[in-house]
């Protein structure tokens with residue numbers, strides 16, 4: 824899969840069986856539909872987060888979904904704006920945005936995901 828920003832191949836990382844596409848160039852993360860809930864280890868929390876996303880108005884960077892190539896739509900949760908495929912293929916997080924959203928929503932009480940992300944960025 825290609826990074827929607829840099830158009831370079833992303834690395835596939837694994838956290839407890841969940842595959843995460845990570846761009847070493849820009850630090851962005853792509854999560855396929857459903858991977859967010861798996862990552863959080865809590866289907867309800869994942870669904871609640873997706874339901875809480877509101878359409879956002881951000882200067883469009885014309886990012887395209889790495890799965891279908893359609894223009895992604897900016898959406899926001901708690902003031903953090905992310906890009907989502909209009910066909911529901913997944914969500915693009917710029918560097919740090921996934922950690923911010925998880926922290927904002929208190930979705931990671933054991934800091935499992937946060938620790939993983941920190942280690943990942945240190946290596947990258």
Ligand SMILES: [Zn+2]
Pocket residue numbers: 826827828829830846847848849850851
């Ligand atoms: Zn990138």
Ligand SMILES: [Zn+2]
Pocket residue numbers: 888889890891892893908909910911912913
């Ligand atoms: Zn798509």
